[in-house]
Amino acid sequence: xxxxxxxxxxxxxxxxxxxxxxxxxxxxxxxxxxxxxxxxxxxxxxxxxxxxxxxxxxxxxxxxxxxxxxxxxxxxxxxxxxxxxxxxxxxxxxxxxxxxxxxxxxxxxxxxxxxxxxxxxxxxxxxxxxxxxxxxxxxxxxxxxxxxxxxxxxxxxxxxxxxxxxxxxxxxxxxxxxxxxxxxxxxxxxxxxxxxxxxxxxxxxxxxxxxxxxxxxxxxxxxxxxxxxxxxxxxxxxxxxxxxxxxxxxxxxxxxxxxxxxxxxxxxxxxxxxxxxxxxxxxxxxxxxxxxxxxxxxxxxxxxxxxxxxxxxxxxxxxxxxxxxxxxxxxxxxxxxxxxxxxxxxxxxxxxxxxxxxxxxxxx
Ligand SMILES: [Zn+2]
Numbered sequence: 001x002x003x004x005x006x007x008x009x010x011x012x013x014x015x016x017x018x019x020x021x022x023x024x025x026x027x028x029x030x031x032x033x034x035x036x037x038x039x040x041x042x043x044x045x046x047x048x049x050x051x052x053x054x055x056x057x058x059x060x061x062x063x064x065x066x067x068x069x070x071x072x073x074x075x076x077x078x079x080x081x082x083x084x085x086x087x088x089x090x091x092x093x094x095x096x097x098x099x100x101x102x103x104x105x106x107x108x109x110x111x112x113x114x115x116x117x118x119x120x121x122x123x124x125x126x127x128x129x130x131x132x133x134x135x136x137x138x139x140x141x142x143x144x145x146x147x148x149x150x151x152x153x154x155x156x157x158x159x160x161x162x163x164x165x166x167x168x169x170x171x172x173x174x175x176x177x178x179x180x181x182x183x184x185x186x187x188x189x190x191x192x193x194x195x196x197x198x199x200x201x202x203x204x205x206x207x208x209x210x211x212x213x214x215x216x217x218x219x220x221x222x223x224x225x226x227x228x229x230x231x232x233x234x235x236x237x238x239x240x241x242x243x244x245x246x247x248x249x250x251x252x253x254x255x256x257x258x259x260x261x262x263x264x265x266x267x268x269x270x271x272x273x274x275x276x277x278x279x280x281x282x283x284x285x286x287x288x289x290x291x292x293x294x295x296x297x298x299x300x301x302x303x304x305x306x307x308x309x310x311x312x313x314x315x316x317x318x319x320x321x322x323x324x325x326x327x328x329x330x331x332x333x334x335x336x337x338x339x340x341x342x343x344x345x346x347x348x349x350x351x352x353x354x355x356x357x358x359x360x361x362x363x364x
Pocket of ligand 1: 063064
């Protein structure tokens with residue numbers, strides 16, 4: 001008898017999810033079949049669900065996935081860092097995969113920008129192998145994916161955001177060159193910003209300053225390494241810039257990171273930097289995120305401006321090591337503050353969308 005599994009299918013934006021069953025076939029020699037134990041709802045899943053960005057439907061959303069290996073393809077013996085893999089091992093994996101030639105991968109060390117890159121949670125559910133998203137009983141890991149075995153010490157809740165938020169912020173912190181003694185401003189204290197505060201601190205930042213308008217997030221940021229927080233709703237932009245600069249003597253912050261998604265934050269953040277400061281944009285994921293800068297100011301103050309999108313597979317390995325190494329110092333497990341069974345996914349999306357939870361998890 002053919003095995004089947006459930007999937008919460010996204011038929012069209014802003015319509016209720018429908019639980020449907022699909023056949024579960026054997027894993028091919030270069031594939032892994034995983035039984036999902038937890039998937040968290042990312043802000044990008046909500047953008048897709050609300051129709052802010054095109055995503056194939058009917059499909060299965062979700063890319064922040066943790067699961068247990070059900071079937072291991074004959075050609076897959078080890079994970080990305082060389083640990084042997086076997087059925088029953090708990091794993092996570094890069095949220096993207098890519099087949100075929102890639103100039104960006106081979107020449108520029110940017111596999112995450114390869115042509116034809118595909119992401120989990122972005123395929124039609126009708127197509128084989130059906131299960132390529134997180135909100136389901138199973139997921140297939142296809143060739144070209146970086147697989148990472150999870151040690152027993154890390155919980156599913158700590159592990160689920162690794163392959164999206166944590167790995168992305170590892171990539172951002174490296175692009176920003178955060179080092180020992182730096183002063184770092186984090187604009188936006190959602191999941192990315194909280195990990196950003198913690199990673200900056202772990203890299204030796206002298207002072208981390210968190211900015212947001214939500215009181216609860218300012219409190220949380222203090223537990224994730226922010227030395228100082230400012231409520232951006234309580235002051236004018238000019239006052240905020242002056243206050244942040246005063247907190248980063250003698251002449252402003254070494255680094256500022258945008259993870260809030262508001263274009264106007266960029267000129268404000270750049271104004272907080274010292275001469276020679278570095279700025280990274282990581283939250284302006286939607287087209288039309290325009291802002292105005294004075295090029296002369298960038299030139300005179302030697303400002304470095306970078307964009308970061310996605311991450312290199314090695315950043316997923318580093319994300320795991322960062323969480324393992326700092327799980328006593330920062331309350332990562334509290335990031336995932338609510339769990340829902342698969343058949344209550346509508347409620348989970350509603351709660352995640354209205355931000356009444358920080359990270360909602362689906363436990364099928
Ligand atoms: Zn994500």
